[in-house]
Each structure stands twice: as structure tokens, then as C-alpha cells.
Amino acid sequence: MSPELGLFASAVLSARIERAERSLIEEGARAAAHRDPGERVLVVPLGSGLAVWAGPGSPLDKVVGVGIADEFTDTELDAVEQAFAERAAAVQFEVSTLADPSVVERLTRRGYVLFGFENVLGLRLDQGRQAHFADRVVVSDVGPEEFETWLNVIVDGFAVPDTQGIASHEEYPRDAIEHSVRDVSSSSGFVGSLARIDGVPAGGASLRLSDGVAQLCGAATLPRFRRRGVQGTLLAKRLAAAAAAGCDLAVVTTLPGSRSQQNVQRLGFQLLYVRAILVHSAPTDRDTEGGEPAG
Structure with missing residues (x-):
């Protein structure tokens, strides 16, 4: 950059x-x-x-x-x-x-x-941003008919966290994760994304638009589909959508040294501050x- x-x-x-x-x-x-x-x-x-x-x-x-x-x-x-x-x-x-x-x-x-x-990382957006998808990974916005599939993918992915980096001090019951994702998904400016490989649901993610800020949140990949470009593709798709919607800033929160942090930094995100x-x-x-x- x-x-x-x-x-x-x-x-x-x-x-x-x-x-x-x-x-x-x-x-x-x-x-x-x-x-x-x-x-x-x-x-x-x-x-x-x-x-x-x-x-x-x-x-x-x-x-x-x-x-x-x-x-x-x-x-x-x-x-x-x-x-x-x-x-x-x-x-x-x-x-x-x-x-x-x-x-x-x-x-x-x-x-x-x-x-x-x-860690809170950010990226300045521009409307000319192009999305680059991994081979065989297809991403679509989540409609009402796919919501429960998307929700289950997110919750199942969270249930088996990636172990790279600093381990989280937090552990949540499955039903608590499901309730929170369902509740947040009703917020204004929220869009869910579902990634498939060969037609099979592989990962999911969320985008929330708020006053020009694109919040990338709720991303998870099912264990058997990891290391195949699912999260990178979901990131690229959401960034392109946020730029097209007129957002000037994208933000994501990660655990220090995590795979998620590595993925977003590859796309140009920089560490802004820590909570x-x-x-x-x-x-x-x-x-x-x-x-x-x-x-």
C-alpha cells in the first residue's frame, strides 16, 4: 500500500x-x-x-x-x-x-x-477495489431461505477455533453464540455472506455498514474447508461490496497473531490500535x- x-x-x-x-x-x-x-x-x-x-x-x-x-x-x-x-x-x-x-x-x-x-485493524476503501476469489470458492449474499444454513455454518465454525496465535480467554456456549449471531444479524446495514466449494457450504461471514464504516465480523470456516481460500474470498467480496456502497473505511477485530489477522493483513489492513x-x-x-x- x-x-x-x-x-x-x-x-x-x-x-x-x-x-x-x-x-x-x-x-x-x-x-x-x-x-x-x-x-x-x-x-x-x-x-x-x-x-x-x-x-x-x-x-x-x-x-x-x-x-x-x-x-x-x-x-x-x-x-x-x-x-x-x-x-x-x-x-x-x-x-x-x-x-x-x-x-x-x-x-x-x-x-x-x-x-x-x-487487535483492531483498518483499511481505507476505494470504489475501484476488485474482488479476487479463490478457485472453486463461490460467495453469495444470504437471503431468508439460506439464513439457517448460514447461521449453522457460522456457529459450527466458531465451535472449532483456529489455534494459530494467542488463544482467546473467552469460551461461549453454542446456544449463546447462535443467539448472538441471530440477534446481531437483525441490525441495520447488516449483510451475511455464504461461501461454497463445489456447491457445499464451507464458510460464512458478516458485513455491517454504519456511517461509512464497514465492519467485517462473524467470519468462520468449517474445519474441513480451511486453508483453501474461503476467508480470503469472503474478505475480498465484502470489501468490494462496502466500497461500492460508499464506505471509506473497513475495520476488523482479531486475536493477536491469529490466522484471521494474517488473512486481513495480506489484503492491506494495518493495525490501528488494541483493545x-x-x-x-x-x-x-x-x-x-x-x-x-x-x-
Whole structure:
């Protein structure tokens, strides 16, 4: 990539990406509340961020987008911690390295510990981008009649993660993954893609368009079809679609040193910033009053 097309990882750029992430998580949580009105779904603003609990063990259960603009008070954080404790859930923050450093300091003083990192990579888009597909891999957008096939491919692929790079500290029940993917798929600007090899479903991925940002998310390949160009083809197809839709920026989140990171960097993505993942280390007496035991 030529220098003039590169991205400067500024606080402004990080804020734009974090806002897109916040809106995606919020829409997914609200879809979870609609899917199961009996579930005690939690969607609470916290400064510039958002605290979400979308169901037991859901990948959406976290706090995102903090430290970008408005601060949150200790009283507001007390209320979030109490609400999570009542749901027997630990509070997990994802904090950008370009956010206000005082956020991490405050959290560590309250007993939060660092559990890991995730990388946020970006690529400047242009409308002349061409998609290059691997041989025998055919990708199509997912219509209503293919939704369940696509969903099963995504969930089955996630169930057997690629072991290259740093292992994830997170493990989710199968039904929680299925619910979260189904819920996020109802968000605005969302498009699912299904890859086939010789007509057989091999992998799936998601694209979400938000205010000019193309979020590449929810990608998975069935184990027997890996190392055959499925994810590269899905990436290329989504990038071309995002550019054609007028997006100027594509972003993807990966585990450090993972196969997914390697795939996107081959297409020109660059590391923009890192999110630190901090989790409350232990419940306090306050956490268990009037609710279920904290998990």
C-alpha cells in the first residue's frame, strides 16, 4: 500500500470505530430483548460507552466505547456492576488504547484485571477495489431461505477455533453464540455472506455498514474447508461490496497473531490500535445483595 493511502491511527479515528461498535452491540442487545421478552436484557449508557447484558454467556455481554468523550461516575459504574451481579455475570470492559488512560487506572483500582487483548485493524476503501476469489470458492449474499444454513455454518465454525496465535480467554456456549449471531444479524446495514466449494457450504461471514464504516465480523470456516481460500474470498467480496456502497473505511477485530489477522493483513489492513480486555476479578458483598450470586 502506498503511503498516501495509509491510515493514521488517531483518537478521532478510534472514536469513529468505537461508535460503530457501540451501535452494533446495542442493536444486537435490543434484538435479544425482542427475541426473548422474558430475558432481563441490559442496555445502559456509561459515559461515551455502553454496558450490555444480552443473555447468559452471550458474546455481547460487555462494556464498549468508554473513554472516548464523556466520563462516567463511580455511582453509574456501581449500578452497572450491581446489575451484572444480579445476572450472575462478571463485568467485562473493552478499552481502546486510544481512550482516556484514566479509565484503565480507575478500573484497576476497583479490582479489574487484564485478561487479554484484541487487535483492531483498518483499511481505507476505494470504489475501484476488485474482488479476487479463490478457485472453486463461490460467495453469495444470504437471503431468508439460506439464513439457517448460514447461521449453522457460522456457529459450527466458531465451535472449532483456529489455534494459530494467542488463544482467546473467552469460551461461549453454542446456544449463546447462535443467539448472538441471530440477534446481531437483525441490525441495520447488516449483510451475511455464504461461501461454497463445489456447491457445499464451507464458510460464512458478516458485513455491517454504519456511517461509512464497514465492519467485517462473524467470519468462520468449517474445519474441513480451511486453508483453501474461503476467508480470503469472503474478505475480498465484502470489501468490494462496502466500497461500492460508499464506505471509506473497513475495520476488523482479531486475536493477536491469529490466522484471521494474517488473512486481513495480506489484503492491506494495518493495525490501528488494541483493545484491552479487563474483567472484574471478584464480586464484593454489594454485588450479591438482593440478587443471584455473582459468577
